[in-house]
Amino acid sequence: MPCAMELPSTPDELAAQQADSAALKDLLKDPSRWHSIPLLNYTPLHKLKDQTLVRFRGMIQDMMDPEIYLERYEVKSADGSKRVQEGKYRDCLKMAPGEMIDYNADGNVHGERRTMFVVSVPGLNDWSKEHEKQCCPQIDLASLGQSPSSAKKRTIVGEEEAMDVDGASETTFKRPCLKEIQKDSEPVGASKSSVLGSEYLLNSPLPDRPSMACMVKVYDEFDTYQLNSLVDFVGFLSVDASLDAATLVIDDCENLSELQAAHPSPFLIPRLHAFGVQVLPHANPLLDKSLRQPTEICEETYPTQLAVHKDLRMLLKLCLFDDDLAAEYLLSHLISTVYSRSEMQSIGKFALNLCNLPKNCEAYATKLYQILELLLPASHYMPMTLGTLNTAAFAPKKDYETNKLVSGVLQLAPHTHLVLDETCMQQGKLEANGVHAVQHLAHLINNQELKCDFQYYQIDYQANIPVLVLSEGRSMLPSDFVMPINADAKAVELVDESLKAAHHYLQPSRLQQFRKYLTTARTSGFNVSEEHTEMIQQDFVDMRKANVKSNADDLHGLLVLSRLLGIARGKDTLDKETWQLATEFEAKRRQRIQSLPKSSAQMRN
Numbered sequence: 001m002p003c004a005m006e007l008p009s010t011p012d013e014l015a016a017q018q019a020d021s022a023a024l025k026d027l028l029k030d031p032s033r034w035h036s037i038p039l040l041n042y043t044p045l046h047k048l049k050d051q052t053l054v055r056f057r058g059m060i061q062d063m064m065d066p067e068i069y070l071e072r073y074e075v076k077s078a079d080g081s082k083r084v085q086e087g088k089y090r091d092c093l094k095m096a097p098g099e100m101i102d103y104n105a106d107g108n109v110h111g112e113r114r115t116m117f118v119v120s121v122p123g124l125n126d127w128s129k130e131h132e133k134q135c136c137p138q139i140d141l142a143s144l145g146q147s148p149s150s151a152k153k154r155t156i157v158g159e160e161e162a163m164d165v166d167g168a169s170e171t172t173f174k175r176p177c178l179k180e181i182q183k184d185s186e187p188v189g190a191s192k193s194s195v196l197g198s199e200y201l202l203n204s205p206l207p208d209r210p211s212m213a214c215m216v217k218v219y220d221e222f223d224t225y226q227l228n229s230l231v232d233f234v235g236f237l238s239v240d241a242s243l244d245a246a247t248l249v250i251d252d253c254e255n256l257s258e259l260q261a262a263h264p265s266p267f268l269i270p271r272l273h274a275f276g277v278q279v280l281p282h283a284n285p286l287l288d289k290s291l292r293q294p295t296e297i298c299e300e301t302y303p304t305q306l307a308v309h310k311d312l313r314m315l316l317k318l319c320l321f322d323d324d325l326a327a328e329y330l331l332s333h334l335i336s337t338v339y340s341r342s343e344m345q346s347i348g349k350f351a352l353n354l355c356n357l358p359k360n361c362e363a364y365a366t367k368l369y370q371i372l373e374l375l376l377p378a379s380h381y382m383p384m385t386l387g388t389l390n391t392a393a394f395a396p397k398k399d400y401e402t403n404k405l406v407s408g409v410l411q412l413a414p415h416t417h418l419v420l421d422e423t424c425m426q427q428g429k430l431e432a433n434g435v436h437a438v439q440h441l442a443h444l445i446n447n448q449e450l451k452c453d454f455q456y457y458q459i460d461y462q463a464n465i466p467v468l469v470l471s472e473g474r475s476m477l478p479s480d481f482v483m484p485i486n487a488d489a490k491a492v493e494l495v496d497e498s499l500k501a502a503h504h505y506l507q508p509s510r511l512q513q514f515r516k517y518l519t520t521a522r523t524s525g526f527n528v529s530e531e532h533t534e535m536i537q538q539d540f541v542d543m544r545k546a547n548v549k550s551n552a553d554d555l556h557g558l559l560v561l562s563r564l565l566g567i568a569r570g571k572d573t574l575d576k577e578t579w580q581l582a583t584e585f586e587a588k589r590r591q592r593i594q595s596l597p598k599s600s601a602q603m604r605n
Contacts, residue, residue, distance in 0.1 A: 007033055009053060011089035011236055014275055028234065028276040035137065035292035037234055041120050041212060042133045045267060050239050051090075056214045056272050057132070057232045057280070057290075059413040060225060061203060062117035062405040064262070067217075071111030074102045087111075088219065089273040091238045114222050117404075119204060119211035121230065121283050123380040123416045125373045127511075128285050135291040196257060196402065201264045205407040206380060213269045218277070227461050228450070230283060230413050232290045234276035239266040261402035282415055283377040284519040286512065305570035308517045315505060315514075318498050319371055321487035325588055326354060329483045330468075332564040334376070335521040337415065338448050338464045346448035346462075348560060349480060353469040356484035356596065357423060358492045365421040365470040367499050372419065374506055375514050379417040382409065383424045389434035394441070397453040410440060410450055414464040415522065422471035438477070441467075445478050474596060480557060484592040526563050528574045535576065539583070558582050 007027060008014035017024050027033055038048065040056040048054065070087040077083075078098045084107060085094055093101060102108075121128075204210040216233050218225065225231075241247060245263035278290050285291055309331075316327035329352060336350035357364060369381045382388065393408040412418065420441070430438070443451055445467050449460040469475045474482060491498065506514075528536075536559070543550045562582035566574055 007037070007053060008275075010051060011273070012086060014236075015086040015088055024275075031289060031292075034234070034276075034278075034290055035135075037137070039132070039136045040214060040237065040270065040272070042136045045239060045270060048237055048239070050237065052237045053234070054237045054272065055232060055234050056118060056216065058118040058120045058211070058214065058230070059122060060116050060227055060229055060231060061119045061205070061213075061407055061411065063225065063227060064115040064117060064215075065403070067113050067115060068110055069113060070101075070108060072107070072109040074105035074107050075099045076102050089236050089275065091243055091271055091273075092240050111219070113217050113219050114225075116216045116218060116225060116231075117203065117213065118216050118231065118233070119202075119213050119407075121378055121413050121416075122205040122211055123209065123378045123412060124283060125376060125378060127374065127515075128283065128377045131285040132291060134294060135285065137292070196260050196264075198268055200402075200406075201261065201269060203404065203407050205411040206409060209380070214272055215269055216272045216274050218274050228411060228413060228463070230280035232278045232280055233272055233274040235272045235274035238271035238273060241266065243271065255401070257402045261404050281523060282519055283413060284515065285377070286516050287519050303513070305517065305520070308513050309568050309570070311510070312514050312517065315371075315502055318505075319368055319502050320354075321358070321485060321495065322491040323486050323488070325585060326483050326485050328565070328585060329481060329589070330354065331568055332561060333466060333468060333481075334372075334417070334518055335564060335568060336466055336560075337522050341462070345556070347556075348563075349445075349448050349466075350560060350564065351445045351467045351469070351478070351480045353471060353475045353477070353479040353482045354485060355469075355471045355474050355482060356487070356592075357470060357472050358485075358487050358495075359472055361492065361495050364495065365419075365423050367496075368470070369419050369421075371499065371502055371506075372417070374511060375518060376417050377515070377519070378413060378415065379419060380409070380412065381419045381421065384420050384422045385424055386426065386428040386430065386434065389437045390431045391433065392437065394437045395451050395453055398455060400455065405452065408440075410444055410463075410465070412463075412465050416465055418465050418467045420467065420469045420475075420477070422469060422475055422477075442478055445480075480560075481589070482593055482596075483589060484596055486592060521567050524567050524572065526567055526572055526574070528559075532574050532576070532579065536579065539579070554586075558586060561586065 008017055008024075014024075034055075037053055037055045040048075040054045041058070043054070070093065073085055073087055073093070075083050075085050075095050076099065077096070082102070082105075087093060088111065095101065199207065199210075202210060202213045204213075216235070218233075243263060244265040244267075245260045246265065280288065280290065282288075286293075313324075313327050313331055316330050317324050320326045320330065333350050333352040337348055338346045339348040341347065366381065369379075373379050373381075393406070394410050395408045396405050396411050397408065398404075399406050410418075440451060443449060444463060444465060447460070448463045448465070450463045452459050452461060467479075469477055469479060536555075540550070540555050543554070558579075562574060562579050565582055565585075566572075566578040569578070571578065
């Protein structure tokens with residue numbers, strides 16, 4: 001394939017290029033090509049016409065049932081001539097006025113595609129959105145022409161569809177669904193009247209921070225897509241008004257709700273027919289190669305990782321009542337990730353309970369979170385009030401009336417930091433929903449798995465959501481590390497001034513350093529040599545002799561902590577100094593725990 005090959009601008013061009021799919025894939029590996037494609041997340045639909053080449057970034061929230069479609073079909077004209085039309089990467093069958101489809105033609109080819117319900121990253125913080133938007137290419141409206149006009153209503157008439165011809169050189173009509181093609185059941189349509197609200201259709205995991213939604217249709221490698229993963233799709237936009245179930249005129253339908261959920265207005269939830277995809281390893285736009293980075297970002301020089309670590313630890317110490325040990329553990333939490341899994345464990349998780357918070361610091365938890373959200377690409381603050389626990393939907397649940405996986409607040413993308421504020425909890429009764437909410441949270445913390453309720457059974461999906469719990473006493477939730485704050489009395493008095501100073505300290509250039517540092521540290525590799533493995537084993541034997549209560553969980557915690565302390569300081573291999581630092585920190589932390597009142601909650605130290 002010659003170097004002059006360009007990205008296809010229409011589905012027909014793409015079909016012609018499919019013969020050399022390897023060259024097309026190589027073309028998509030060129031960052032400049034990928035960057036040049038408009039990002040649907042930040043481009044108003046009225047600026048785009050049907051079948052425009054676009055991208056959409058987000059989290060796979062649901063995977064819909066397979067769809068059988070006409071991949072290639074024969075079209076007959078009034079004079080009896082025939083031609084073959086490609087149907088791939090389209091929702092609507094294409095033909096000129098006076099033409100009709102020969103559904104019985106031997107040359108017709110049926111294909112299978114899957115629809116991914118993708119939502120923009122839940123909990124994406126404002127600075128991340130602004131940077132992504134800044135990286136979007138500008139749209140040339142003149143080159144796009146007019147936005148698509150509204151399609152006329154159509155009527156399903158048994159085995160065929162009535163087609164509206166608007167005088168153009170060619171027209172389209174919605175592709176019959178699987179049931180229509182098979183001709184063995186009632187044709188599918190929808191009511192004129194809306195039976196489902198837009199909030200339900202958009203299905204945002206965080207209703208108070210609504211996401212944009214897009215139905216992405218994929219044509220191959222179906223098994224490679226995972227629920228809740230982050231993806232960046234390239235494909236053709238499909239916003240023909242006839243895709244809206246409300247445009248159908250029908251006499252009877254068994255399930256209007258399911259029909260409308262499967263065929264919402266394309267101006268509320270656009271469709272995208274994907275032929276390219278990048279799985280995103282994280283949500284940090286500053287380090288995302290799929291985004292065109294501004295020149296000033298690319299050319300900036302940064303201090304060493306060790307210097308940034310020192311500055312960031314100082315910032316966290318300032319925000320934590322001048323508690324240096326707590327700052328070390330919070331920093332470890334911020335760069336933690338599940339890096340390996342076994343049948344019994346999610347290795348690398350670092351659920352942290354910062355407890356013993358001073359009671360006379362009004363709204364301290366929310367003020368601390370305001371600092372953290374400036375540093376993290378995606379996060380969510382959840383007040384653990386009785387109202388929240390008793391009313392909010394925490395886990396995804398299958399709605400068989402609409403065949404949708406209705407999202408819950410715990411359905412978050414990997415590395416979305418969840419901050420739970422128990423300082424606002426009051427006495428009262430946990431109702432059934434509240435009990436289930438606590439169970440879902442505990443299961444997430446303990447196993448880094450999200451339970452999805454399919455009513456007749458439950459399925460666990462792997463998660464990677466760092467959980468930070470802020471509380472006055474020990475949390476009612478489990479955690480990997482309980483860190484009692486040792487608050488300096490003077491620091492408590494000056495906490496508001498300290499937090500204001502922290503905001504002032506976070507100037508744009510320093511923020512960029514911290515944001516890049518946290519993501520780079522979290523994605524860094526780390527090794528333990530055979531020599532140091534023997535050292536660890538001997539130290540653990542000595543620990544068991546000194547304290548018979550020491551167990552495998554304690555060793556696991558030390559290994560995770562030492563790994564994070566090493567990575568935070570720019571190291572890629574465990575050394576004796578880092579291991580000793582971890583054991584020293586753990587000894588100090590356990591001493592603090594001894595002074596806390598015992599809790600009835602079952603948790604590990």
